[in-house]
Amino acid sequence: MNAYKKEWTSTLVFGALYVVLAHTGLFAIAFGVDNDTRVLGFPLHYFIAIVLGSAGILAVSIVWNRYADQLESEIEAENNKTAPEAASATGALAAANGFAREGAQS
Amino acid sequence: MSEADWQIQNIWLGMGITLAVFALYYIVAVISNKKTHTSADLYLAGRSIGPVVNSLAAASTWMSVATFLGVVALIQQLHLPFVYMWIQLILSVPLLVLLYGASLWRSGVYTSVHFVQMRYGRSAGYLAAVWMLLIMLMYMIGQFIGIAKVFEVLLGLPYTPSLIISALVITGYITVGGMKGATYNDAIQMVIMMVALLVPLAAILKQMGVAGYWFPPLGYGDLTDVLLERLPTFFDLKYEPRFYLALFVALTLGTLGLPQLAQRVLTSSSIRTARRVVPWFCLWVGLMFLGTYAMGFAGVYHFASIGETLTPEAADKTTLLLNLAYNPEWVSAFVIAGVLAAGVSTIAGLMIGIATVVGHDIVGSFKPEMPEIKKLRWGYVALAGTGVVSMLVSLDPPAFLITSIFWAFGLCATAVTPMVVLGVWSTRINFWGAIFGSTVSGLLYIALSPYVFPDFSIGSGLIAKLGYSVALITVPVGFILTILGSLAAERAFAGVAAGELSRAQAMVEGMHGWATVTRERYNGVQWLLILCALWVPVLIWGLQPW
Numbered sequence: 001m002n003a004y005k006k007e008w009t010s011t012l013v014f015g016a017l018y019v020v021l022a023h024t025g026l027f028a029i030a031f032g033v034d035n036d037t038r039v040l041g042f043p044l045h046y047f048i049a050i051v052l053g054s055a056g057i058l059a060v061s062i063v064w065n066r067y068a069d070q071l072e073s074e075i076e077a078e079n080n081k082t083a084p085e086a087a088s089a090t091g092a093l094a095a096a097n098g099f100a101r102e103g104a105q106s
Numbered sequence: 107m108s109e110a111d112w113q114i115q116n117i118w119l120g121m122g123i124t125l126a127v128f129a130l131y132y133i134v135a136v137i138s139n140k141k142t143h144t145s146a147d148l149y150l151a152g153r154s155i156g157p158v159v160n161s162l163a164a165a166s167t168w169m170s171v172a173t174f175l176g177v178v179a180l181i182q183q184l185h186l187p188f189v190y191m192w193i194q195l196i197l198s199v200p201l202l203v204l205l206y207g208a209s210l211w212r213s214g215v216y217t218s219v220h221f222v223q224m225r226y227g228r229s230a231g232y233l234a235a236v237w238m239l240l241i242m243l244m245y246m247i248g249q250f251i252g253i254a255k256v257f258e259v260l261l262g263l264p265y266t267p268s269l270i271i272s273a274l275v276i277t278g279y280i281t282v283g284g285m286k287g288a289t290y291n292d293a294i295q296m297v298i299m300m301v302a303l304l305v306p307l308a309a310i311l312k313q314m315g316v317a318g319y320w321f322p323p324l325g326y327g328d329l330t331d332v333l334l335e336r337l338p339t340f341f342d343l344k345y346e347p348r349f350y351l352a353l354f355v356a357l358t359l360g361t362l363g364l365p366q367l368a369q370r371v372l373t374s375s376s377i378r379t380a381r382r383v384v385p386w387f388c389l390w391v392g393l394m395f396l397g398t399y400a401m402g403f404a405g406v407y408h409f410a411s412i413g414e415t416l417t418p419e420a421a422d423k424t425t426l427l428l429n430l431a432y433n434p435e436w437v438s439a440f441v442i443a444g445v446l447a448a449g450v451s452t453i454a455g456l457m458i459g460i461a462t463v464v465g466h467d468i469v470g471s472f473k474p475e476m477p478e479i480k481k482l483r484w485g486y487v488a489l490a491g492t493g494v495v496s497m498l499v500s501l502d503p504p505a506f507l508i509t510s511i512f513w514a515f516g517l518c519a520t521a522v523t524p525m526v527v528l529g530v531w532s533t534r535i536n537f538w539g540a541i542f543g544s545t546v547s548g549l550l551y552i553a554l555s556p557y558v559f560p561d562f563s564i565g566s567g568l569i570a571k572l573g574y575s576v577a578l579i580t581v582p583v584g585f586i587l588t589i590l591g592s593l594a595a596e597r598a599f600a601g602v603a604a605g606e607l608s609r610a611q612a613m614v615e616g617m618h619g620w621a622t623v624t625r626e627r628y629n630g631v632q633w634l635l636i637l638c639a640l641w642v643p644v645l646i647w648g649l650q651p652w
Binding site (some may be wrong): 007051054055079 | 115186187189190194197201204205233261318324325326327328330334340341342347349350351353354358377378381382384385387388389391392393395396458483618619620622623627635
């Protein structure tokens with residue numbers, strides 16, 4: 001998979017993980033709740049909600065950081081491969097900023 | 107229970123600690139002022155902030171007065187559904203950085219409005235500015251009112267002098283320090299907040315006989331049975347599935363578009379440090395949120411044990427009441443410093459956000475060649491002006507500006523998030539689609555809410571007041587109109603649209619870090635149509651009577 005496809009896939013996967021971990025209410029509705037099933041004294045669905053919504057999100061963020069660093073290196077490597085016949089990164093950004101000036105005057 | 111019950115008896119203690127922390131904020135602001143030489147320093151701290159300080163500052167901006175006062179009361183009133191509502195607020199910065207923060211950092215913009223201006227042109231920038239200023243103003247007025255109420259309790263002054271004194275003191279230090287001062291002060295304030303919430307909470311739990319008192323975020327499980335005895339339905343889900351879906355549609359998608367949080371990420375010294383903000387942010391916010399739920403449980407336990415039923419006004423002060431009941435008075439004074447820190451840090455982020463949109467994005471677009479020294483001078487004027495105008499509006503705010511901030515998040519999800527996120531990920535979204543989608547869906551959100559035309563309001567009660575029932579209709583409409591409007595405009599205005607597409611291709615590929623412009627990346631239409639199709643069932647569900 002090239003870096004471009006990885007960027008899309010990883011954004012969708014990490015985005016979905018974030019959303020699922022912080023929105024466990026729908027799962028609680030789907031699977032039902034039982035106040036007698038306890039973890040650390042809390043009803044299971046409450047425990048899942050608060051732990052996944054904090055520690056779970058933290059864990060995903062750490063993994064995503066590592067993955068995003070690696071992906072950025074891959075994008076740079078692909079940039080370097082095509083560098084001789086292409087504009088530099090600053091060139092592309094300059095083009096973008098050129099658009100900014102045109103856009104600002106439109 | 108009366109006002110006297112949550113007031114500190116020794117007023118000089120409260121005054122002393124408040125003066126001490128504000129003196130510290132002013133010292134930091136003055137030091138930062140000496141290091142502010144350009145408008146980029148003033149608005150973005152010279153893009154020099156490391157991940158730990160920035161994450162503390164971002165978390166601090168995100169924590170509001172409600173973290174200490176309102177939330178605990180709302181947990182006691184709305185029970186578990188409110189906890190679900192609050193939990194997902196942690197996603198604001200992670201999703202913002204994942205979906206567009208890093209790209210905006212690369213493009214060198216100052217705010218989300220600046221990005222919209224670059225991506226779609228000046229008119230779309232003005233439209234985005236109107237929505238974002240409205241949202242930030244609603245947010246800021248709530249904080250000013252909250253802080254004035256804390257000053258009222260602290261100083262025993264009437265509301266209006268409390269508001270004027272607090273607003274002028276806060277505006278002063280934020281204007282002097284700019285973004286650098288605000289960032290370091292926000293970081294200090296976040297530390298104060300965490301200590302002020304968690305350490306006294308551990309002491310309270312210990313005195314309640316809770317075994318896990320040494321780790322308040324997860325150590326209060328012993329209180330569950332007392333809580334269930336007092337509130338047997340506390341852990342019930344209460345609402346239908348649509349309510350929980352609306353939390354994602356209105357709140358998660360709304361908070362990820364908030365400009366003051368995006369601006370925090372843009373102060374980072376590099377892309378990597380911008381990303382490193384995310385896990386640190388989750389750590390600080392996670393601890394604070396968990397501590398808030400623990401405080402809610404402790405409040406229910408305490409008032410059950412003394413056999414008192416709280417009025418809503420007293421429930422708002424649960425954190426103070428618990429500290430006054432279990433801890434020495436100086437601890438309560440420090441907790442008040444935490445409440446003030448929560449309010450002023452949020453105001454700092456919002457004030458700088460508004461000043462940057464007005465001073466840089468709007469005034470700057472009229473006078474792009476303004477000399478740097480003038481830009482800086484106007485920046486200070488914009489900052490001070492923002493504080494003074496917000497204070498004046500807060501003295502007698504129009505009713506629509508003091509609706510719940512949750513309602514404003516729904517407006518952001520509807521009118522701002524689609525044009526920003528789609529603009530980063532698709533070159534096919536253009537000026538026409540962005541303007542059409544944002545204007546129609548934003549106005550629809552306002553029109554269908556209970557505040558403007560109550561007879562046309564969708565849903566009733568809490569779900570209508572907080573904007574959830576409306577957002578399930580207008581957010582899908584916002585995405586669908588932005589996409590279909592863009593694709594239709596491509597055909598209708600083929601010549602002009604081709605030029606815009608070409609510029610968008612260069613910009614979007616550059617924003618994602620690509621050195622070459624292939625005009626193939628982010629250029630597909632298929633995923634946009636799939637996204638529209640995915641929103642259709644949500645829209646149909648939202649249209650069913652609640």
